[in-house]
Amino acid sequence: MNLGNDREMEERYDRQLRVKGWDQEKISNATVCIWGVGALGTFVAAELAMMGVGRLVLIDFDTVEVSNLNRQLLYREKDVGRNKAEVAAERIKEINKNVMIDVFQTSIEEVPMSVYRKVDVFVGALDSFEARRWANSLAVQLRKPLVSGGMYGFLGQVQVIIPFETACFECQPLVPSSKLSQVCTPPGETRKEKLKFKLPEAPIPGLATMSGIVGSLMTQEVAKLILNIGKTITYLFIDGLNNSFTEIELSRNPSCPLCGEKYQLSKVKITLEENEKIDSVINRLKLTYGLNKPKIAWKGKLLSPDKLVKDYGIISGDSLLVIDNAIVKPIKLIASINDKSQT
Ligand SMILES: [Zn+2]
Structure with a gap:
């Protein structure tokens, strides 16, 4: 200020x-x-x-x-x-x-x-x-x-x-x-x-x-x-x-799907192709998790559906977040990059 x-x-x-x-x-x-x-x-x-x-x-x-x-x-x-x-x-x-x-x-x-x-x-x-x-x-x-x-x-x-x-x-x-x-x-x-x-x-x-x-x-x-x-x-x-x-005085619910401890550490591993469009990843997420219009965030930015995985330089082990109005808690994705040119 x-x-x-x-x-x-x-x-x-x-x-x-x-x-x-x-x-x-x-x-x-x-x-x-x-x-x-x-x-x-x-x-x-x-x-x-x-x-x-x-x-x-x-x-x-x-x-x-x-x-x-x-x-x-x-x-x-x-x-x-x-x-x-x-x-x-x-x-x-x-x-x-x-x-x-x-x-x-x-x-x-x-x-x-x-x-x-x-x-x-x-x-x-x-x-x-x-x-x-x-x-x-x-x-x-x-x-x-x-x-x-x-x-x-x-x-x-x-x-x-x-x-x-x-x-x-x-x-x-x-x-x-x-x-x-x-x-x-x-x-x-x-x-x-x-x-x-x-x-x-x-x-x-x-x-x-x-x-x-x-x-x-x-x-x-x-x-x-x-x-x-x-x-x-x-x-x-x-x-x-x-x-x-x-x-x-509301108290926290230990089984809250959002802030309950046992739900906090859930991670999902996802395989991404280097030449895959973000849009295709989004579609896979829709099908896999029944999401409406998921958005993927990485390093604080939303990924653009028109870009490719490799445009962002995402590497294996990176953690991405999926947000969507159908889910209470964002899904944490751990990327595993499938580089076709090397196989
Ligand atoms: Zn809660």
């Missing part, structure tokens, strides 16, 4: 610097990735910008719709039809010009792994059950904390996942897909074509107040994680109509 001049910074952050345990340097050095810049995501993004977070990675392919304006903090009437992540980035710069922002107008699974590896805390403000599972899986794979939230009318929930310490989504699945809201449509595209993840049936009730309450609780958890202070929420249920906050 560009800290600007010291005096300006001291003045800007004066009130939070007075908070016990606050360390502006930690906040200013942190990178937070926000998956979904809708109701919850706009509150989290705005508040982290006010706090002076170093870098925000904003990911959303949706466009602003009129029906978003009742609860999504960063959007105005004139923004209708524009990409959410792009508009959010502009508004955040107005709040705090020092925050560095990366915008991805794509689905969450299309963002390069190299971007995700640099993130300190993930924020899941997602509206599809499949996307949430994918996000959880990635956070566990990368061993980075995930602060996730959801809401339904006056009800809300916040869950913080610290991989291998607290329960992940798959340990104690609590959120039924029927409670998740509908997404909007990118300009010029019909809804289903663009989406990798299945859509819920109908819009859910949503309020500005609960967006703020749940979003702010999420931001606060992000700040606590960065500062390493306080007690982290494992699962908090909020009933805004009856004024109750219920904290549920």
